[in-house]
Amino acid sequence: xxxxxxxGIEIHxxxxxxxxxxxGAPVSYGAQPNTCVNEIDLGHPGTLPSLNKEAVRKALxxxxxxxxxxxxxxxxxxxxxxxxxxPKGFQITQQFHPIGSSGYIDIDTAxxxxxxxxxxxxxxxxxxxxxxxxxxxxxxxNRAGTxxxxxxxxxxxxxxxxxxxxxxxxxxILMYLDVTDGKMEEGSLRCDINISLRPEGTEAFGTKTEIxxxxxxxxxxxxxxxxxxxxxxxxEAGKEVQQATRRYDDVAKDTVMMRLKEGSVDYKxxxxxxxxxxxxxxxxxxxxxxxxxxxxxxxxxxxxTLGLNEYDIKQLVQNKALSxxxxxxxxxxxxxxxxxxxxxxxxxxxxxxxQLEEKNYQLKLSExxxxxxxxxxxAISSKQAKDIFPxxxxxxxxxxxxxxxxxxxxxxxxxxxxxxxxxxxxxxQSILDYHGGKDRxxxxxxxxxxxxSKGQANPAISNQxxxxxxxxxxx
Amino acid sequence: xxFTSVKNNxxxxxxxxxxxxxxxxQPILNAMVxxxxxxxxxxxxKSKDKNLPFYGIPVALKDLVNMKDTITTGSSKILDNYVSxxxxxxxxxxxxxxxxxxxxASCDTFGMGGTNKTAATGPVHNPYDLSRMSGGSSGGSAVLxxxxxxxxxIGTDTGDSIRKPAAFCGIVGVKPTYGRISRYGIxxxxxxxxxxxxxxxxxxxxxxxxxxxxGRDDLDMTSSFKPVEKYSSLLKGDxxxxxxxxxxxxxxxxxxxxxTTQFNNLCxxxxxxxxIVSEITLNEDLMKAMLPTYYVIANAxxxxxxxxxxxxxxxxxxxxxxxxxxxxxxxxxGFGPLLRKRFVIxxxxxxxxxxxxxxxxxxxxxxxxxxxxxxxxxxxxCLIAPASGNGAPLIEDTQIDQLSSExxxxxxxxxxxxxxxxxxxxxxxxxDGVLPLGVNLTCKPFEERLMLDLAKGIEDLTQxxxxxxxxxx
Numbered sequence: 001x002x003x004x005x006x007x008g009i010e011i012h013x014x015x016x017x018x019x020x021x022x023x024g025a026p027v028s029y030g031a032q033p034n035t036c037v038n039e040i041d042l043g044h045p046g047t048l049p050s051l052n053k054e055a056v057r058k059a060l061x062x063x064x065x066x067x068x069x070x071x072x073x074x075x076x077x078x079x080x081x082x083x084x085x086x087p088k089g090f091q092i093t094q095q096f097h098p099i100g101s102s103g104y105i106d107i108d109t110a111x112x113x114x115x116x117x118x119x120x121x122x123x124x125x126x127x128x129x130x131x132x133x134x135x136x137x138x139x140x141x142n143r144a145g146t147x148x149x150x151x152x153x154x155x156x157x158x159x160x161x162x163x164x165x166x167x168x169x170x171x172x173i174l175m176y177l178d179v180t181d182g183k184m185e186e187g188s189l190r191c192d193i194n195i196s197l198r199p200e201g202t203e204a205f206g207t208k209t210e211i212x213x214x215x216x217x218x219x220x221x222x223x224x225x226x227x228x229x230x231x232x233x234x235x236e237a238g239k240e241v242q243q244a245t246r247r248y249d250d251v252a253k254d255t256v257m258m259r260l261k262e263g264s265v266d267y268k269x270x271x272x273x274x275x276x277x278x279x280x281x282x283x284x285x286x287x288x289x290x291x292x293x294x295x296x297x298x299x300x301x302x303x304x305t306l307g308l309n310e311y312d313i314k315q316l317v318q319n320k321a322l323s324x325x326x327x328x329x330x331x332x333x334x335x336x337x338x339x340x341x342x343x344x345x346x347x348x349x350x351x352x353x354x355q356l357e358e359k360n361y362q363l364k365l366s367e368x369x370x371x372x373x374x375x376x377x378x379a380i381s382s383k384q385a386k387d388i389f390p391x392x393x394x395x396x397x398x399x400x401x402x403x404x405x406x407x408x409x410x411x412x413x414x415x416x417x418x419x420x421x422x423x424x425x426x427x428x429q430s431i432l433d434y435h436g437g438k439d440r441x442x443x444x445x446x447x448x449x450x451x452x453s454k455g456q457a458n459p460a461i462s463n464q465x466x467x468x469x470x471x472x473x474x475x
Numbered sequence: 476x477x478f479t480s481v482k483n484n485x486x487x488x489x490x491x492x493x494x495x496x497x498x499x500x501q502p503i504l505n506a507m508v509x510x511x512x513x514x515x516x517x518x519x520x521k522s523k524d525k526n527l528p529f530y531g532i533p534v535a536l537k538d539l540v541n542m543k544d545t546i547t548t549g550s551s552k553i554l555d556n557y558v559s560x561x562x563x564x565x566x567x568x569x570x571x572x573x574x575x576x577x578x579x580a581s582c583d584t585f586g587m588g589g590t591n592k593t594a595a596t597g598p599v600h601n602p603y604d605l606s607r608m609s610g611g612s613s614g615g616s617a618v619l620x621x622x623x624x625x626x627x628x629i630g631t632d633t634g635d636s637i638r639k640p641a642a643f644c645g646i647v648g649v650k651p652t653y654g655r656i657s658r659y660g661i662x663x664x665x666x667x668x669x670x671x672x673x674x675x676x677x678x679x680x681x682x683x684x685x686x687x688x689x690g691r692d693d694l695d696m697t698s699s700f701k702p703v704e705k706y707s708s709l710l711k712g713d714x715x716x717x718x719x720x721x722x723x724x725x726x727x728x729x730x731x732x733x734x735t736t737q738f739n740n741l742c743x744x745x746x747x748x749x750x751i752v753s754e755i756t757l758n759e760d761l762m763k764a765m766l767p768t769y770y771v772i773a774n775a776x777x778x779x780x781x782x783x784x785x786x787x788x789x790x791x792x793x794x795x796x797x798x799x800x801x802x803x804x805x806x807x808x809g810f811g812p813l814l815r816k817r818f819v820i821x822x823x824x825x826x827x828x829x830x831x832x833x834x835x836x837x838x839x840x841x842x843x844x845x846x847x848x849x850x851x852x853x854x855x856x857c858l859i860a861p862a863s864g865n866g867a868p869l870i871e872d873t874q875i876d877q878l879s880s881e882x883x884x885x886x887x888x889x890x891x892x893x894x895x896x897x898x899x900x901x902x903x904x905x906x907d908g909v910l911p912l913g914v915n916l917t918c919k920p921f922e923e924r925l926m927l928d929l930a931k932g933i934e935d936l937t938q939x940x941x942x943x944x945x946x947x948x
Contacts, residue, residue, distance in 0.1 A: 039561045043783035045549065045662040046541045046563060048695050078779050080825070084798040089782020137798065268825035270834065273666035273776055275696050 003197040003235065005228050006205060007163045008155035011170060012148050013180045014126060014188040015058045020145035021125040022049030022092060027147070029186060033140035041145040043087030048274050051076075055147035056280070058179040059099050059123045060288050062149055065173050065295055066118050068100030072280040076123075076272040081265060084137065085128040087144055095269040098122035105173065107165045116166050117154040124148050129187075149179075155194070155205070160224035167191055168217050168318075169296075175320045176295050181357075185215045193224060196241070197231045206231075206241060211255055213247040223248035227255045299323060303340075306330075312340040321356035322348060329365050335376040342372060350393055362395030370398040378458050380407065407456065416457060420465050423449045424473060431473050442466065476623045477941045478532060478680045486531030487517060490575045493533035497578060497624045503946050504600045504622060506615040508538045509546045510578040520573060527573035528683050528707075534569060535619045535628040538579040539586055539662040542566045549662045550594040551584045553790050553809025563660020564692045565629065565671060572687040577625065580615030584814055586631050586664040587777065588612050589639060590870075593813055598870050601643060602944040603909050607867040610640030612664075613674070617644040620674040623943035627684055628674045633664040634769055635862075635889035637672045638901040642862035642913025645903045645942045647675045647930070651685060652920045653896030654699035657692030665776035666697075668769075668893040677940035678902065678931045682706035685923060704924045712931035715749035719929075720855035723756045728885040729864040734912055737905035738861050741914065744936045755851045755858065761844050763880070765894075766887045768844070771837035774821030781818070784809065845895045848917075852897070857929050858917040862889065862901045866910025889915055898923045902930050903939040911942070 017027055023040035040047040056074065063070050077095040100121035107114050128144040130137055151170065157163050171189055175182045182189045196208035209231070211223050226248075231241050246255040294302070296317050303313045316323040326343045333339045355361045371388055374380045380388070384407050391401040401407075423445060424431060433441035442463075449462050481489050490513045501507055513533075520531060536542065538550045541559035543566075548554045562570075569576065583593045591599045591614030599614040601607040602622040609618045613630030617640035620628050630637040632650040641648025650672040663669050673688065675681045689703040721742065729735055742752050786792040786805030793808055795801035810818070824833040851858060864885045877883075892899030897920055904914040914933065918926040934940050 042788055044541075044560060044789065045547070045554065045557070045783065046539070046559075046660045047561075048659050050694055050696055080779050080782060082782060082785060082799075082802060084785075084787055087783060087788065089785060090779050266827050268779075268822065268827070270775065270779070270825055270830070273697075 001236070002200040003232055004200045004202075005158055005160075006155050006196050006198060006208075007157035007159075007224065008194045009153045009157070009163060009166060010192040010194070011151045011167065012126075012190045012192075013062075013151065013174055013182070015055050015147040015149060016178065016180050017052055017054045017058065017147050019052055019054075021052050021055050021123070021147035023145050024050075025145065028142065029181075029188065031142055033138075033142060036142040037144065041087065041141055043089070049092055049272075051275060051278070052147060055123060056099075057288060058147070058177070059121065059149050060280075060285060061177045061292060062151070062174060062179055063100030063103070063121055064289055064292055065177055066100065066103040066105055066121065066151070066170075068103030068118060068121055070285065071097055071099055071101070072282070072285060073097065074099060074278040074280060076275045077269050078272050079267045079269055081267055083127070085130050085139060085144070087128065087141065091124060091127070092272055092275070093124035093150075094122035095267075096271070105166070105169055107162070107169045109159075109162045109165050111159070111162070114156070114162060114165075116156045116162075119152045119154050121149055121151045124150060160221045160228065163193060163224045164217060164221040167220055171217070172296050172318060172320065176299075177293055184217065190214075191220070193220070195224060195227050195231065197228065197235060206235075207243050209241065209243065209255075210245045211248055212245060212258065215250070219248055219250065222253060223255060226253065230255065296320075306336050308337060308340050312337070312344055315344040316340065319348075319353075319356075321353065325356055329369055329372075333369055334373045338376055339369075339372055342368070346389055350389075361393070363393050364395060364397070367392050367396070367398040374398075378460055381455075381459055383455070416461060416465055417469075419449055419452055419457060420462065420469050423452060423466075424469055431470060432475065434470050435474055442470075445470075476620075476626045476943055477677055478626050478675075478683065480941070481532055481626050486520065486575075489531055490517065490533045490577065493625050494577050496622075497535075497619065499948060500622055500624065500946050503605065503948060504602060504618050505597055506581055506599050506609070506618040506622070506624075507535075508548055508550060508579045508581050508594075508596050508615070511542070511545050511576055513575050513577055516570070516575045519570070520575065523573050527571075528687055529569060529627075530573035532574050532627065533577045533625050534574040535578055535580045535616060535625045536566070536576055537582050537586075537613050537616050537628070537630050539582060539631055540566060540579070540629055541660040541662070542576060545579070547579065547662065548595060549585045550582045550596065551809065551814075552595050552811070553784050553786065553805065554662075555595065555791050557789055561660065564657040564694055565688050566660065568687055568690075574627075580613070580619055580628055582615055582631075583612035583636075584811065585662060585777070585781065586612040586633055586636055586669075587814060587817060589634065589636065590868075591615065591640070592870065593811065600870070601867045601910075602946050603645065603911060604867070605946070606869055606871075607910065608643070608870045608872075610643035610867060612636040612640075613648075614640050617641055617646060617648065617674050620644070620646050620676055621942070621944055622946055626676060626680060630672055630674055631661060631664070632670045632672050632893065633668045633773060634887070634893055637670075637674065638862055638889050638892075638899060638913070638915055641674055641901040642903075642915070643867035643911065644674075645911030645913075645939070645944065647678055647681050647900065647902045648913075649673055649675075649681050649685060649900040649927075650892055650898065651689065651923050652699070652898045654697050655685075655701075655898070655921065655923065656688045657690075657695040657698045659692055659694035663777075663780045665773035666780060667776060668773055668890075670893065670896075676942060678927055678934045679707060679710060681900070681930070682710050682927050685927070689923075699921070701921055706924055706927050709924055710928055710931050712928060712935045714745060714929065714932035716751065717749075717857070717929060717932070718751045718753070718855040719745060719857050719859045720753055720755035720851060722858055722860040722888065723754045724759055724762045725860035725885050725888050728880040728883075729861060730881055731864050731907065733907045734861050734864055734905075737912065738914070741904050741933070741937070742859075745933070748932065748936065750932075753855065755855065757851060758843075758847050759884075761840065761847055762884045762888065764840050765844060765890055766883055768837045768840045769887070769890050769894075770820065771824045771833055772841060774817045775824045775834055775837075776821070778818045778821030778825070841894050844891065848891050848895050848897065852917075852919050856918065856922075856925060858891075860888065860915055861885075861904075862913035862915040866907045866912060892917050896920060898926050900926060900930060902934060903942060904933065904937050905939075
């Protein structure tokens with residue numbers, strides 16, 4: 001029997017704000033454990049939540065980019081459960097009235113374009129982080145209260161690659177909005193993937209499993225593929241899929257059972273009494289909508305009008321940091337395509353993703369721009385550019401590098417002509433060979449010319465000049 | 476004891492006298508849970524303006540109010556060792572106004588009760604008759620003011636927890652509008668019903684106190700942006716043309732003839748001053764539904780509010796093989812049977828399958844009650860009724876019929892002010908034997924100025940201000 005896979009994805013995304021969702025404590029990834037906390041984050045008796053306006057702004061931006069309908073009356077609810085990482089014994093979330101509902105994004109997949117519907121986006125607070133060390137468990141409350149949005153898709157995906165494309169696109173959009181750092185490996189973007197199989201052509205959903213703890217985009221495809229295989233094998237053997245939460249084990253390359261879902265927990269949701277409903281002003285919402293950053297699709301279109309090819313556009317747009325680098329580079333650049341080549345090639349291999357994201361490099365854009373323009377003007381050769389580039393990376397200026405490396409691009413007509421004439425005078429046999437139809441002769445002459453100029457002759461112009469002079473000396 | 480009489484003494488003497496007295500009466504009244512060494516506060520006071528409204532005035536906090544580096548137990552077992560790491564907003568305001576905080580007053584555990592009998596440190600005795608209760612939940616605070624230890628004490632009021640003990644102890648108890656005083660830093664009972672307020676021995680001191688405590692606080696999103704009025708300087712006590720509406724549901728339910736007679740006399744005096752006194756009847760079914768409605772909402776919120784008390788980060792911790800066992804053991808030992816009962820009721824009301832039938836229904840009934848009160852107040856300036864049918868009950872009293880109208884209506888109607896959030900206060904208007912009786916006023920939201928003015932008018936008529944019931948060992 002053939003099976004159809006049905007996938008829905010929940011994404012928890014930490015918002016990049018200065019302070020927490022409901023307290024003034026700083027949000028800081030990687031700080032000393034338990035240093036970014038105050039009495040509110042620790043759930044001390046008598047504390048009350050105060051809503052972070054910046055988090056609401058970022059949630060609104062996300063809603064807009066994901067085509068969600070916005071509920072301008074902000075309301076929160078309590079989700080009650082006891083757990084060591086949940087200081088208050090409840091999480092403040094938006095169960096009954098999410099800020100965004102009924103949206104979608106369009107993704108490109110191997111099977112063609114697909115519109116994935118988004119059920120809802122709601123704001124909530126993150127829990128603390130637990131570490132289990134041998135027999136002990138340690139809790140870092142720095143993460144407690146970090147602003148989160150949860151984005152819940154409809155079960156619209158049918159394959160591992162679609163699931164990956166969805167998360168990749170969503171993550172990219174959120175990063176373009178600058179609402180999150182999107183780091184899956186650090187848990188600032190976490191996805192729970194619900195997977196079930198059903199016989200092809202049937203409507204009813206099969207029993208689903210939920211996969212958690214996926215730490216990279218590429219692991220999404222691996223995790224989902226292996227889970228599909230696992231479920232299919234069970235079904236084909238006439239066994240049942242158990243409703244459970246599983247995690248992807250990067251070493252075993254397979255999903256591993258975490259816990260069975262035995263009946264659902266009653267979270268006893270009720271409206272949060274300490275946060276009165278807040279009516280957002282239309283003016284503020286419009287202001288946010290009008291100043292929304294450029295999103296990936298718009299950027300791709302803009303690159304298309306710049307004349308970049310599909311490959312470069314994809315390379316750039318899918319890497320916001322690189323694309324931002326490119327955008328910073330191109331003002332007054334003479335050849336945008338050439339700039340794109342450099343960005344997708346040498347820049348990408350010379351600078352780490354982290355350096356690009358943090359703009360932490362010595363390379364000066366103005367100097368790189370000058371070199372690329374010189375290259376375009378054929379004032380230097382590609383080979384020379386490769387020699388210059390490592391120096392640019394060290395933060396040196398283009399002019400001084402050229403000076404230091406004694407790079408002289410011989411491209412002036414008169415001095416090149418002199419060299420060409422000398423070369424021809426010294427190699428009469430090659431002139432005969434050239435006119436005798438031996439194409440290699442031209443290559444030989446170019447080589448001789450380069451040698452004579454110590455590599456400084458502009459190859460394109462030299463080539464042209466040699467041909468002209470050779471024609472003049474046709475026997 | 477009034478602010479004025481306290482101010483006759485030099486600052487240090489006032490504070491030390493208050494502390495001495497608190498210690499002296501403690502074995503008799505059992506009103507305090509912990510004492511605070513005032514030395515550093517007195518030191519801080521030296522750099523402050525002597526004209527501050529609370530300059531050097533000793534004040535007590537209900538044991539639900541966090542003050543940095545002091546013990547705040549909530550009169551519970553589970554927080555027996557809890558040292559507050561921060562100041563409640565009102566503590567900051569009191570200090571800024573020059574007050575010296577001398578200690579924490581006993582209350583029903585986490586404010587959940589009306590007798591003060593559930594305090595971890597045991598019942599608080601009424602200074603007028605030691606066999607009688609203080610009332611609760613802010614019983615310790617009320618008794619400290621009534622016995623002349625401090626001229627002002629902070630209380631909280633979720634059902635009538637300031638106004639009832641004020642009535643039983645012969646003092647003024649004010650619960651302002653919801654959002655008028657910040658709740659930040661006060662251990663909650665039920666967030667949508669909790670109010671912070673206070674006790675004083677006269678209306679003028681109440682006006683001064685409200686001026687200091689009220690105001691917007693960014694740490695409490697439910698606190699109001701409305702400007703704070705100059706309550707104290709605007710106090711006139713003019714009753715002419717003021718419209719009082721007697722809540723007949725309450726007066727009809729009261730069995731005690733003495734209370735009824737004195738209340739009627741008060742109303743006659745009001746009329747004599749030019750006040751317009753009419754009768755208002757609220758929907759009797761709603762009045763009878765008030766207590767169960769209150770229990771559902773308050774306990775539902777309370778069960779969530781106290782889920783933070785898992786003993787993992789603070790509080791008395793018992794051993795267990797994992798976090799879950801630690802939580803279960805600590806909570807089982809740390810909460811008495813009454814609290815556990817309330818948590819079970821609250822949880823039950825919140826179960827998904829029960830929410831429509833219980834929790835949401837209670838919210839609907841609450842809205843209906845509020846609409847009824849709102850309508851009543853559209854015709855008058857103030858609703859008036861005795862705060863209780865009788866003086867303070869015996870501590871050992873077990874004879875209360877909890878389904879009688881006398882109990883359901885006359886003893887619990889003040890929760891109207893918590894359901895609606897409307898300002899409400901109690902002040903003494905007479906005695907039943909040796910026991911004080913209180914009268915309750917409820918006004919429209921943020922009409923504290925009017926409410927205090929009406930109270931001042933009543934106080935001028937009764938002359939029952941600055942009552943002190945000294946107790947001696």
